[in-house]
Structure formats: structure tokens, C-alpha cells
Amino acid sequence: MPTYEYECQNCHLRVEAVQKFSDAPLSVCDSCGGPLRKVFSGVGIVFKGSGFYKTDSRGSTSSSTPPATTSSTTTSAPPPAPATTSTSTSGD
Numbered sequence: 001m002p003t004y005e006y007e008c009q010n011c012h013l014r015v016e017a018v019q020k021f022s023d024a025p026l027s028v029c030d031s032c033g034g035p036l037r038k039v040f041s042g043v044g045i046v047f048k049g050s051g052f053y054k055t056d057s058r059g060s061t062s063s064s065t066p067p068a069t070t071s072s073t074t075t076s077a078p079p080p081a082p083a084t085t086s087t088s089t090s091g092d
Contacts, residue, residue, distance in 0.1 A: 001019065008029035011031055014039065
């Protein structure tokens with residue numbers, strides 16, 4: 001069951017109520033008898049796991065990805081490091 005928050009319009013007291021969807025909303029403040037109004041707020045979201053990326057649930061190719069996004073990703077990569085060679089001076 002969801003928890004709803006109400007605020008009294010007279011005394012600004014906030015009250016939480018656990019109600020069913022079918023229950024009638026609260027309308028009278030228990031403290032002062034003033035009218036209550038339902039308060040809406042953001043929902044907390046917690047992401048758990050190794051990560052959430054656009055490629056997690058898709059195949060290697062996707063028709064919804066615009067080509068401009070792909071080309072900008074490849075051009076922003078750093079250049080590869082130069083290969084190093086080692087020379088031996090031993091006369092074997």
C-alpha cells in the first residue's frame with residue numbers, strides 16, 4: 001500500500017497516511033480541523049549493480065542510435081600510444 005503525505009492548509013502540519021488506492025483521501029486535519037491537501041514529491045530511485053548503460057539490454061547494433069553519436073564517440077578517443085621497441089646490444 002502506498003504512503004501519502006497531506007498538509008493542513010491552516011496550521012501547515014504534515015501528516016503521512018498509509019492508504020489503499022480505493023480509500024478516500026483525508027480531508028480534515030486532526031490537530032486543528034482545517035482542510036488537508038495531498039502533497040506530491042519526487043520518488044527516490046536507487047540504482048544497484050555494475051552499471052546502467054544504453055548497451056546493457058541491447059545487441060551490438062541498434063537501429064535507434066543515430067550515426068552522429070557513433071562517429072563523435074570514435075573521434076573523441078585518445079590516440080594510441082606509440083609502440084616501443086627494445087634493441088639488444090649483446091653480440092650473441
